[in-house]
Structure formats: C-alpha cells, structure tokens
Amino acid sequence: MPRTAEDKHRAITRLRRIRGQAEALERAVEAGHGYAPVLQQLAALRGAVHGLMADLLDSHLRETLAQQPAPSPQAVDETLALLRSYLK
Known part of the structure; x- marks a missing residue:
C-alpha cells in the first residue's frame, strides 16, 4: 500500500x-444511453x-525488490504472481 x-x-x-x-x-x-457513450465511459x-x-x-x-542486499525468494515469487495477475 502507499x-x-x-x-x-x-x-x-x-x-x-x-x-x-x-x-x-x-x-x-439507467438512462438508456447508446452503446458508444457507454463504451467510451467504460x-x-x-x-x-x-x-x-x-x-x-x-x-x-x-519496496519489495529494492531490499538490501537482495529480495527473498518468497518476495520474488509474490511479485511474479502479482505481475501474472496484472497482465491477464
């Protein structure tokens, strides 16, 4: 978190x-606007x-990867999982 x-x-x-x-x-x-404006807002x-x-x-x-001297393997795994979910 920030x-x-x-x-x-x-x-x-x-x-x-x-x-x-x-x-x-x-x-x-709710107002029944057309597809184009709704898709643009979406x-x-x-x-x-x-x-x-x-x-x-x-x-x-x-924060995670800038740890000294090196990030833990668990931190790397967690970061990779985040990246995979973000890139879906």
Whole structure:
C-alpha cells in the first residue's frame, strides 16, 4: 500500500475519480444511453483502474525488490504472481 502521505493522497484521489466514473456509467446505463457513450465511459473507467494498478504495482516493486542486499525468494515469487495477475 502507499506509504507516504502524498502517495496515499494520490491513490485516494484516483479512487474517488474511479468511483465518480462508475457512478456516471451506472447513470448512463439507467438512462438508456447508446452503446458508444457507454463504451467510451467504460474504457475511461478501465484506464483509470489500470493507472491505479500500475502506480500501486510500481510502489510495491520498488519496496519489495529494492531490499538490501537482495529480495527473498518468497518476495520474488509474490511479485511474479502479482505481475501474472496484472497482465491477464
């Protein structure tokens, strides 16, 4: 998880933006908007989630793999599992 106050603030800001996008998407579906605007909002939501995932993954990799003198085999395995799930 984000460690610094700035990183936490940035993650929370992204999460709030994602929540707003999800709510807008729900309203668009309820209102019966056409496919194009709904798909565009869905793509924006997906991009926002991927951006948050990339930021958190970056922080995790820096914290885990930057250990001195070297990361443990368990830390490497956990990181590889995260990468595999992220790349699906």
